[in-house]
Amino acid sequence: MLSPKKVKHRKVFKGRSRGMAYRGSSIAFGEYALKALCCGKMSSQQIESARIAINRTMKRGGKVWIRVFPDKPLTKKPAETRMGKGKGAPDSWVAKIKPGTILYEVTGVSEDVAIEALTLAGNKLPFATKVIAKRSVL
Template identity: 80%
Template sequence: MLSPKKVKHRKVFKGRMRGAAHRGSSLAFGDYALKALSCGTMTARQIEAARITINRTMKRGGQVWIRVFPDKPLTKKPAETRMGKGKGSPESWVAIVKPGRLLYEVAGVSEDVAIKALSLASNKLPFPCKVVTRRTTL
């Protein structure tokens, strides 16, 4: 699973997911990409599951770039614990995704294979996504 090697603070505030993505919203590496249409959080497990789906569909041909990284700790209190007594311990890592953010980029395969791989990967994610190509973004 993806996780940061070192963080400044063990626990962070929950925060708000407002507005559209400005960074990471244009194709930089590949010819096809998976773009988020709404905001949400992607866990490290979801990022890995979608990556495996893309690689299997492309039969390990071409290249895949992961454009998100889970850098925010998600805390959770133990089961059957009373309220209070502080914040729970870090449980997993998540990436905050805003609308317009590119999640994965693909190159080196045909268009139909890339679109199929990215659409199958979007089924693994907790928010709606669409496949964009270099032609549609220019």
Template identity: 55%
Template sequence: MLMPKKTKYRKMFKGRIKGKAQKGNTVVYGDFGLVSEDKAKITSRQIEAARIAINRYLKRGGDVVIRIFPHKPITKRPAEVRMGKGKGPLEGYVAPIKEGTVLYEIGGVDEALAREAFRRAAHKLPVRCKVIAKAASEEVK
């Protein structure tokens, strides 16, 4: 699972995900990118499941780059515990995603192969996604 090596604080406030992505919204490393169309918190397990789906379909053919990282700690209280007594223990890490964020990139494969790999990966993620090409992402700027 992806998680930070070290954090300054063990627990963090929830916060809100507002607006569209200003950074990380263009394809940089590959030829095609999987872009989020919603706001969400994607867990490290979901990121890993989508990565495995992409790699299995490509049969290690292309270069896959993960553009998101789960750095935000999420806590959870046990079931049927009374109110109070502080914040719960650490459950895992999530990556807060704004709409327009490039989640994954693929390089070195043709478009049909990349689209199908991204379609399979999108089923593992809690957001609606679309596929963009490198030239299309440069026009958005």
């Protein structure tokens, strides 16, 4: 699973997801992309399962770019623990997603294969997504 090698702080605040994504909201590498329509958190397991779904559908043809990285730690207290006694230990890593963020990009395959692969990947995620295409303007 994806996780950072080193972080400045072990535990961070939850924060709030407000507003649209400005950075990372346009297609930069591929021809087709999966775009988030609402905010949410994407765990490292969800990033990996969506990547596997894309690669299986494309049958190792083409190229895939993952545009998100889980750099925010989530903490969890042990089961059957009373309230209080501070914040729990770091448990997993998530990527905070804003509406408009490009999650995956694909190139080197036909349009119908790319749309099918990205749609399957979107079904693995806990928020609404849509497939977009980069139209070449001559």
